[in-house]
Amino acid sequence: xxxxxxxxxxxxxxxxxxxxxxxxxxxxxxxxxxxxxxxxxxxxxxxxxxxxxxxxxxxxxxxxxxxxxxxxxxxxxxxxxxxxxxxxxxxxxxxxxxxxxxxxxxxxxxx
Amino acid sequence: xxxxxxxxxxxxxxxxxxxxxxxxxxxxxxxxxxxxxxxxxxxxxxxxxxxxxxxxxxxxxxxxxxxxxxxxxxxxxxxxxxxxxxxxxxxxxxxxxxxxxxxxxxxxxxxxxxxxxxxxxxxxxxxxxxxxxxxxxxxxxxxxxxxxxxxxxxxxxxxxxxxxxxxxxxxxxxx
Amino acid sequence: xxxxxxxxxxxxxxxxxxxxxxxxxxxxxxxxxxxxxxxxxxxxxxxxxxxxxxxxxxxxxxxxxxxxxxxxxxxxxxxxxxxxxxxxxxxxxxxxxxxxxxxxxxxxxxxxxxxxxxxxxxxxxxxxxxxxxxxxxxxxxxxxx
Numbered sequence: 001x002x003x004x005x006x007x008x009x010x011x012x013x014x015x016x017x018x019x020x021x022x023x024x025x026x027x028x029x030x031x032x033x034x035x036x037x038x039x040x041x042x043x044x045x046x047x048x049x050x051x052x053x054x055x056x057x058x059x060x061x062x063x064x065x066x067x068x069x070x071x072x073x074x075x076x077x078x079x080x081x082x083x084x085x086x087x088x089x090x091x092x093x094x095x096x097x098x099x100x101x102x103x104x105x106x107x108x109x110x111x
Numbered sequence: 112x113x114x115x116x117x118x119x120x121x122x123x124x125x126x127x128x129x130x131x132x133x134x135x136x137x138x139x140x141x142x143x144x145x146x147x148x149x150x151x152x153x154x155x156x157x158x159x160x161x162x163x164x165x166x167x168x169x170x171x172x173x174x175x176x177x178x179x180x181x182x183x184x185x186x187x188x189x190x191x192x193x194x195x196x197x198x199x200x201x202x203x204x205x206x207x208x209x210x211x212x213x214x215x216x217x218x219x220x221x222x223x224x225x226x227x228x229x230x231x232x233x234x235x236x237x238x239x240x241x242x243x244x245x246x247x248x249x250x251x252x253x254x255x256x257x258x259x260x261x262x263x264x265x266x267x268x269x270x271x272x273x274x275x276x277x278x279x280x281x282x283x284x285x286x
Numbered sequence: 287x288x289x290x291x292x293x294x295x296x297x298x299x300x301x302x303x304x305x306x307x308x309x310x311x312x313x314x315x316x317x318x319x320x321x322x323x324x325x326x327x328x329x330x331x332x333x334x335x336x337x338x339x340x341x342x343x344x345x346x347x348x349x350x351x352x353x354x355x356x357x358x359x360x361x362x363x364x365x366x367x368x369x370x371x372x373x374x375x376x377x378x379x380x381x382x383x384x385x386x387x388x389x390x391x392x393x394x395x396x397x398x399x400x401x402x403x404x405x406x407x408x409x410x411x412x413x414x415x416x417x418x419x420x421x422x423x424x425x426x427x428x429x430x431x
Contacts, residue, residue, distance in 0.1 A: 048225035082271035160321035195338035
C-alpha cells in the first residue's frame with residue numbers, strides 16, 4: 001500500500017509535465033517526479049528493526065537496512081538540483097526573448 | 112511508525128496537488144518546499160541519515176534558485192484555458208489510470224514492505240569494514256565497491272553546470 | 287538584490303559563514319566515519335558562499351568573485367578525482383584500486399583513497415552549485431532580437 005502511494009505521487013508529477021502550459025509549473029512537476037522516485041527507493045531498502053548502515057564504536061547492531069538503494073539515491077539528489085537549475089535557466093532566457101512562459105504561444109511565435 | 116510514514120506521504124501528495132494548481136507562481140514554489148521537507152523527515156524515519164543531510168540542503172538551494180528566477184521575470188501563471196472535452200487531458204488521465212493498475216499488479220510480486228531481499232548487500236555489510244577500512248558502509252559502496260558509477264555521476268553534474276554557464280553568459284553574443 | 291542588506295546582516299553573515307565553512311569541511315573530511323561525505327559537505331560549503339553573496343549584494347560582490355574562478359575550481363576538482371582513480375590503472379592493476387594503507391577502523395586516517403576522493407568531490411560540488419547561483423543572479427539582459 002505504501003509503494004502504491006509513492007507511485008501516486010509519481011503520477012501527479014507526470015500529469016503536471018504532460019498537461020501544464022507554464023514552463024515554471026513544468027519544472028515544479030519534474031521536481032515532484034524526482035522526489036517520488038527517491039521516496040520509492042528509500043522505501044524498498046527499509047528493514048523492520050534495522051539500524052542505519054553505519055557502524056558505531058561499542059554498539060553491536062543485529063541487522064542493518066539495505067545500503068544499496070541509499071547509495072543510488074545519494075548522488076541522484078545533487079544531479080536533480082543540477083537539472084532543475086538548467087531547466088530554469090533556459091526558461092529565463094526564453095522569457096527574455098518571447099515575453100511569456102506559455103509553451104503554446106512560444107510555438108506559435110516561432111513561425 | 113508506519114502511521115507516521117502514511118501521514119508524511121499523505122502530506123506530500125496534498126502539497127504536490129496544491130503546488131500544481133495554484134495561480135500564483137511564488138506560492139506554488141513554497142508549496143514545493145512542503146514536499147521537499149516532508150521527504151527529509153521520511154528519510155530520517157527510514158534510517159537513512161546521509162540522504163536526509165543532502166536532501167535538506169539541496170531543497171533549500173533549489174527553492175532559492177526557483178525564487179530568484181521568478182522574481183526576475185514574472186509572478187503570475189498563464190491562463191490555462193481548460194476545456195474539459197480536450198483530448199490531451201483525457202489521454203493523460205487514461206495513461207495514469209492504466210499505469211496505476213499495472214503497478215498494483217507488479218507490487219504484488221515484490222517482497223512486502225519491511226522485509227527486503229538483501230542478497231546483494233549481505234556481502235557488502237559483512238565484509239565492508241575489512242575490505243575497505245571505512246566504517247560508513249554507504250560511503251564505502253559509492254567510493255570503493257561502485258566507484259565507477261560515482262565517476263559517471265560527477266561527470267553528469269559537471270555537464271549540467273557547463274550547460275547552465277553556457278546558456279547564461281553574455282560574452283560572445285553578437286550585438 | 288543589487289545593493290545588499292544592512293550592516294547588521296553583513297556582520298552576522300560574516301561571523302556565521304565561518305562556522306558554516308567549518309561544518310561543511312568537517313562533513314567532507316569525516317565522510318568515511320559519520321553520515322555525509324563529499325556530496326553533502328559540498329552543498330553545505332556552497333551554502334556558506336551563497337549566504338555571503340546574498341548579504342553583500344551583487345554589486346559589491348562582483349569585484350571579489352568572478353565566474354571563471356568557480357569554473358576553474360570545478361574543473362580541477364573533477365580532474366583530480368579522475369586522476370586519483372587512474373593511479374590504479376596506470377600502476378598495472380584495475381581502475382579505482384585502493385592503494386593507500388587501510389589503517390585501523392574509526393580513525394581519521396584510514397580507508398585508503400576514500401577521504402581523498404571525498405575531498406575532490408566536495409570541491410567540485412561546492413564550485414558547481416555556487417557557479418550556478420552566480421550565473422543566475424548576475425544575469426544581464428541579452429540582445430533582444
